[in-house]
Amino acid sequence: YDLFPVLSGTGDSPREVVYYYRGTQVYAIRKGDFKAHFITQPEYGSNESTVHETPLLYNLYVDPSEKINIAEKHPEVILEMELILEEHLASLVPVENQLEK
Incomplete structure (x- = not known):
């Protein structure tokens, strides 16, 4: 995708939803101003992760540093995410691991 129109403010993004993967797992999803974290890790490079029963939710327009979890205030956004x-997971087609050939 050509992102120049988005970055220059002359066009819209071709994507409505962005998926954040680590390996084969979706850790987070962004839609509009909202980003939901389903899995987090304490720091970069750590192999520990936390699966959240209720995803963490942030409004990136208001809180770009993702400091204020607003999940309790927006259950409708959590449900949508x-x-x-x-x-998304139902649409994926498994493929053979290319590294283990």
């Missing part, structure tokens, strides 16, 4: 994740 969970549905987006469910649909």
Whole structure:
């Protein structure tokens, strides 16, 4: 995708949803101003991770540093993000691991 129109303010993004993967797992989803974290890790390079029963939710327009979890205030956004994740995972087609050939 050519991002110049988005970055220059002359066009819209061709993507409505962005998926944040680590390996084969979706850690977070962004849609509009909202980003939901389903899995987090304490620091870069750590192999420990936390799966959140209720995803963490941030409004990146208001809180770009992702410091204020607003999940309790926006259950409708959490539900939407969970549905987006469910649909995305259902749409994936497994492939053979190319590294283990």
